[in-house]
Amino acid sequence: MEGYNSIKETEREIVDEFSFLESWDDKYQYIIELGKKVQPLEEENKKDENRVRGCQSTVWLVADYRNGRVYFKAESNSTIVQGLISMLIRVLSGQKPDDIVEAKLDFLNEIGMMTHLAQTRSNGLLAMVKQMKNYALAYKLKHESV
Amino acid sequence: MMPSATIQKEYDVYSVRKHFPILDREVKNKPLVYFDNAATTQKPKVVIDALVEYYSRFNANIHRGIHSLAEEATAAFEATRDTAKHFINAAAREEIIFTGGTTEGINLVAQTWGRQNINKGDEIIISTMEHHSNIVPWHVLSQEKGAVLKAIPVTETGELILEEFEKMLSTKTKIVAITYASNSLGTINPVKKIIEKAHAAGAVVLLDGAQSTVHLDIDVQQLDCDFYAFSSHKIYGPTGVGVLYGKKNLLEAMPVYQGGGEMIKEVSFTGITYNDLPYKFEAGTPNIADTVAFKAALDFVSHIGKEKIRKHENELLAYATNQLEQVPGLKIIGRAKEKVSVVSFVVDKVHPQDLGILLDNRGVAVRTGHHCTQPLMDFFCIPGTTRASFAMYNTIEEIDVLTEGLHKAIKMLA
Numbered sequence: 001m002e003g004y005n006s007i008k009e010t011e012r013e014i015v016d017e018f019s020f021l022e023s024w025d026d027k028y029q030y031i032i033e034l035g036k037k038v039q040p041l042e043e044e045n046k047k048d049e050n051r052v053r054g055c056q057s058t059v060w061l062v063a064d065y066r067n068g069r070v071y072f073k074a075e076s077n078s079t080i081v082q083g084l085i086s087m088l089i090r091v092l093s094g095q096k097p098d099d100i101v102e103a104k105l106d107f108l109n110e111i112g113m114m115t116h117l118a119q120t121r122s123n124g125l126l127a128m129v130k131q132m133k134n135y136a137l138a139y140k141l142k143h144e145s146v
Numbered sequence: 147m148m149p150s151a152t153i154q155k156e157y158d159v160y161s162v163r164k165h166f167p168i169l170d171r172e173v174k175n176k177p178l179v180y181f182d183n184a185a186t187t188q189k190p191k192v193v194i195d196a197l198v199e200y201y202s203r204f205n206a207n208i209h210r211g212i213h214s215l216a217e218e219a220t221a222a223f224e225a226t227r228d229t230a231k232h233f234i235n236a237a238a239r240e241e242i243i244f245t246g247g248t249t250e251g252i253n254l255v256a257q258t259w260g261r262q263n264i265n266k267g268d269e270i271i272i273s274t275m276e277h278h279s280n281i282v283p284w285h286v287l288s289q290e291k292g293a294v295l296k297a298i299p300v301t302e303t304g305e306l307i308l309e310e311f312e313k314m315l316s317t318k319t320k321i322v323a324i325t326y327a328s329n330s331l332g333t334i335n336p337v338k339k340i341i342e343k344a345h346a347a348g349a350v351v352l353l354d355g356a357q358s359t360v361h362l363d364i365d366v367q368q369l370d371c372d373f374y375a376f377s378s379h380k381i382y383g384p385t386g387v388g389v390l391y392g393k394k395n396l397l398e399a400m401p402v403y404q405g406g407g408e409m410i411k412e413v414s415f416t417g418i419t420y421n422d423l424p425y426k427f428e429a430g431t432p433n434i435a436d437t438v439a440f441k442a443a444l445d446f447v448s449h450i451g452k453e454k455i456r457k458h459e460n461e462l463l464a465y466a467t468n469q470l471e472q473v474p475g476l477k478i479i480g481r482a483k484e485k486v487s488v489v490s491f492v493v494d495k496v497h498p499q500d501l502g503i504l505l506d507n508r509g510v511a512v513r514t515g516h517h518c519t520q521p522l523m524d525f526f527c528i529p530g531t532t533r534a535s536f537a538m539y540n541t542i543e544e545i546d547v548l549t550e551g552l553h554k555a556i557k558m559l560a
Contacts, residue, residue: 024174024507029558032500056499056515056530077529078497079559080504 004069007099010091011107018111027111028080035083041075052124052131057081059124063135065143069094070136074128084113084125092132097144100136105129157454163539165190165446176509179544184329184357184488184535185513186379190446193383196439204438207431209408223434226441227424230389233444234355234374235365240423241397243390244432248356249279251375251390252323254427255352256283258400259373260321266292269318271349273298273306273335274525275328278518280354284323298324300525304331304480311340315347322351326358330517330533331480332463332488334358341370350396356380360537361459361486363452366391382538383443384436390427397423404429447538455538459487462536462545469549475556479531487536490517493552496559498532504555505532510548 005013021027045062052059057078064071072093076082091107092100108114113125163169166188171178180188200222206215208223227242236242245251260283264270270284274297288295298311306324322344327334341351355364355376366374373396378387392400402409402420406429411419420426447455466489470476475494493501502514515530516523523530534548 025554025558028504028507032558057497058529078499080500081497 004094007091007095007103011105011110014087014091014107015110024112031083031087032079033083034086035076035079035081038075038082038086039073041073045073046075052127057124059085059128061085061128061131061135063132063139065097065139068096068143070097070100070139072132072135076124081124085128088128088132092136095136097136097140101133101140103133157458159458159539159541162450163541165192166539167191167194169539173509173511174507179508179510179547181534181536181540181544181548182511182513183537183540184380184517184533186385187360187382187537188539189384190382190443192442192446193439196442197384197435200435200438205435208434209425219434219438222438222441223432226437226444229441229444233364233448234359234376234389234391235367236391237367238394241391241394243392243397243424243427244437245375245388245390246386246433247377247379247388248354248375249388251373251388252280252352252354253283254390254403255323255373255375255392256287258403258427259350259396260284260287261291262399262401264288264291264293264320267318268293268320269296269314269316270294271296271298271311271314271319271322271324271344273324274300275304275306275331275333275519275522276323276325277329277354277356278520279356280323280325281521293320294318297521300333300522303482304328304333305482306333306335306340308336308339308343312343315343315349317348319344319347319349322349323354324351325354325356327361327486327488328480328519328522329357329488330490330519330522330531331482332485332490332535333480333482334362334484334486337371338369345370357486357488360447361452361456372396378436378440378443381443382446383440386433387436387440394423397427402429403427406430408432450538458538459536459540462540462542463487463489465542466534466536466545466548469545470552473549473552473556476552479526479528488533489535490531490533492528492531493556496556498530500559501532501552501555504558505548505551508547508551508554510551512548 021030041060046060050060050062052061057076059076061074072089074085168188204219204222206219208220227239230242231239270288270293272284284295296314298306300306324340326337337353344351350372352373353371355374359376360381372393374391376389379385409421409426409429411421470491476491479490498514502512505512513533
């Protein structure tokens with residue numbers, strides 16, 4: 001597995017990083033900083049078919065399949081959502097379709113994000129996870145079915 | 147019993163707060179600051195007690211039972227109708243129809259009066275600042291009938307352009323359905339004038355009273371509106387109940403809405419005689435418990451006094467507007483001269499959702515997004531706003547928590 005962290009390994013790294021952040025202010029500040037670092041998507045990718053339907057913020061998600069692995073890029077007009085996406089991308093991008101489909105993403109629970117954010121439909125975090133898994137499943141069916 | 151001893155002659159917000167148990171709780175380890183009152187208000191203990199008491203002592207199905215519990219439950223249910231009649235000064239109790247809320251009230255009118263009276267080529271006038279609840283039912287009706295839906299435009303300050311409204315009015319106009327107060331901007335519309343002009347053109351008028359009823363003195367006879375719809379839960383009462391007021395002659399001429407028990411006199415397979423008003427529009431077992439407790443909410447508001455509450459809320463609005471204007475990059479959306487206690491704003495380069503999340507982390511509940519008024523957000527070319535809306539129990543200190551939270555959030559996001 002040259003050069004690729006497994007999904008579980010990356011999740012563990014993120015949980016470790018968050019363990020240094022004591023208050024929720026610190027956690028949000030960290031997520032905001034992650035969000036600010038995200039490279040903006042190319043304008044041509046910001047089209048309706050790449051939009052993830054969340055309730056409030058707009059998110060564009062682009063997926064690509066190369067050598068048996070799925071790569072993601074995304075952008076949101078909400079900085080916090082963008083930070084959350086960048087964590088999802090860090091965990092899932094470059095992984096095999098099967099692993100993405102089956103990923104439990106427990107780290108979201110462990111860093112407290114599920115209880116803090118995911119309870120309402122408004123933040124789109126779960127919609128984002130679902131969309132990434134859908135892409136993985138589609139690539140799997142397209143490229144890997146016999 | 148009304149808690150008269152604890153409410154001072156002068157408005158004492160700290161005494162008022164004691165009636166609302168939820169205000170004692172914490173959110174994210176901070177005292178709750180609840181500024182989402184335009185979405186729903188919190189409930190005083192008298193309302194919560196009324197619900198418990200209803201289920202503990204009176205629960206029975208109403209109107210048809212001959213036994214004592216049914217009699218008592220019916221009396222309690224019908225007492226709310228009388229209180230609601232007085233609250234909006236309707237001419238007769240038959241004009242008070244219980245619904246599930248404002249949305250159902252508007253749909254009822256669109257589906258009964260609308261289907262009977264709107265024909266191909268007729269025109270329905272709404273406004274750009276309507277809630278989706280006062281757009282979609284008319285859109286559905288106009289699609290079905292081939293009617294035309296027109297919207298009164300608004301100014302940059304968030305006020306209706308009445309000259310444009312007057313130009314729209316014609317003999318084709320059958321109904322004008324307009325909000326009394328805007329949920330996303332707070333604007334109080336000059337509905338008296340609108341009603342006069344609409345009537346002069348031969349149209350009937352429905353007022354969406356979802357936001358206005360809690361803040362303003364409502365007199366449907368003085369306003370002369372034909373229909374007025376509002377919800378209990380936005381006026382300190384339970385969810386799932388509302389009132390549709392309609393002028394008696396209109397309600398009598400309207401076809402029935404939903405069919406079922408309660409709304410009939412006699413049923414055979416060859417013919418049905420419908421019940422009299424208001425029961426004609428109240429099919430099936432209604433939401434008895436919440437309707438009974440709704441009375442406690444209306445009595446509570448009347449007891450404290452709408453005028454005093456309004457004065458307090460206006461002070462909060464003025465203070466909040468002043469404080470928010472000093473936040474760098476913040477722009478208030480909706481600067482009408484007449485407003486209910488709602489302040490909506492955007493901040494340069496900051497998404498409302500991020501503000502909402504960071505404020506929640508400080509225990510402050512605001513609403514972010516389009517507030518179910520997408521056409522209005524399109525007019526202002528914004529995806530949404532952050533909205534703080536104030537109620538009788540909010541304080542100046544809470545507004546300070548909001549502005550301090552905003553300063554910090556903006557710093558974090560900068």
